[in-house]
Amino acid sequence: MIVDKTGTPITETENIQPDTRHGVILYVEDVSVSFDGFKALNDMNLYINDGELRCLIGANGAGKTTLMDVITGKTRPDTGKVSFGQQVDLLQLDEAEIANAGIGRKFQKPTVFEQLSVFENIELSLKGNKGIWASLFHKLNGEQNDRIAEILHTINLIQERNYPAGRLSHGQKQWLEIGMLLAAKPRVLLVDEPVAGMTGQETERTAELLTSLAGEHSVVVVEHDMAFVRSIARTVTVLHQGSVLAEGTMSEIQSNPEVIQVYLGEEQG
Ligand SMILES: Nc1ncnc2c1ncn2[C@@H]1O[C@H](COP(=O)(O)OP(=O)(O)OP(=O)(O)O)[C@@H](O)[C@H]1O
Ligand SMILES: [Mg+2]
Numbered sequence: 148m149i150v151d152k153t154g155t156p157i158t159e160t161e162n163i164q165p166d167t168r169h170g171v172i173l174y175v176e177d178v179s180v181s182f183d184g185f186k187a188l189n190d191m192n193l194y195i196n197d198g199e200l201r202c203l204i205g206a207n208g209a210g211k212t213t214l215m216d217v218i219t220g221k222t223r224p225d226t227g228k229v230s231f232g233q234q235v236d237l238l239q240l241d242e243a244e245i246a247n248a249g250i251g252r253k254f255q256k257p258t259v260f261e262q263l264s265v266f267e268n269i270e271l272s273l274k275g276n277k278g279i280w281a282s283l284f285h286k287l288n289g290e291q292n293d294r295i296a297e298i299l300h301t302i303n304l305i306q307e308r309n310y311p312a313g314r315l316s317h318g319q320k321q322w323l324e325i326g327m328l329l330a331a332k333p334r335v336l337l338v339d340e341p342v343a344g345m346t347g348q349e350t351e352r353t354a355e356l357l358t359s360l361a362g363e364h365s366v367v368v369v370e371h372d373m374a375f376v377r378s379i380a381r382t383v384t385v386l387h388q389g390s391v392l393a394e395g396t397m398s399e400i401q402s403n404p405e406v407i408q409v410y411l412g413e414e415q416g
Pocket of ligand 1: 182186187205206207209210211212214
């Protein structure tokens with residue numbers, strides 16, 4: 148087994164540096180996925196730029212989650228290409244390898260360890276998958292301590308650092324889970340419906356958090372909450388029946404007749 152200087156095992160994909168010389172970090176080209184003959188993704192083409200914050204919107208069943216499943220290796224497309232930077236073919240990697248390569252995903256339901264403290268939850272993800280007890284008894288070095296402090300600051304949970312995660316509000320648990328993803332220093336973060344169930348204040352704070360992560364990370368956010376999308380979006384991509392219907396700024400999207408017809412009209416009505 149190969150280990151780094153802290154004794155953490157290195158899998159091969161961990162050292163992958165995607166080739167982003169063309170400014171694009173994720174390429175999804177001509178991708179189709181069918182479930183029992185139904186095309187959840189239909190010749191989809193999507194390019195995510197390095198460091199951008201992209202919002203994906205679209206009606207229920209448009210294919211948003213399926214797209215994330217394809218990028219993260221959970222679902223294999225029938226046809227098409229998916230690559231991380233220009234060179235790394237994600238269709239050749241399994242889910243764990245894709246995560247190790249630097250594509251982190253946040254699911255809707257937070258999966259934090261409720262009995263452990265906020266700090267310990269991040270500590271565990273920082274140390275990788277050595278097992279809970281081995282990890283917690285293994286002393287942190289200064290660099291790791293600094294990194295956890297930095298993450299706690301980013302996700303705004305410094306004061307709650309010693310609380311059991313089970314005592315956090317729904318919104319705080321979502322932030323903790325984002326913090327746990329950040330421990331792996333992902334290049335790309337995929338976030339599916341982050342503000343569902345959050346209070347107005349939590350939603351605002353989540354907008355600030357995701358905005359602050361862009362730049363250093365490329366962030367792809369799926370969300371139905373249009374006010375939230377408006378507050379964070381630079382570029383919005385509208386999915387419809389498994390394909391890209393439109394792409395542009397929020398105001399371009401909102402004045403696009405096709406989008407109004409198939410999606411926004413429906414929301415407003
Ligand atoms: N594992 C599966 N087996 C069969 N059908 C599936 C499967 N996963 C998704 N689908 C179907 O594919 C279509 C796209 O689903 P997907 O979950 O990607 O939509 P979505 O855009 O995320 O919708 P929502 O906004 O409701 O989350 C839907 O019609 C869904 O029923
Ligand atoms: Mg979905």
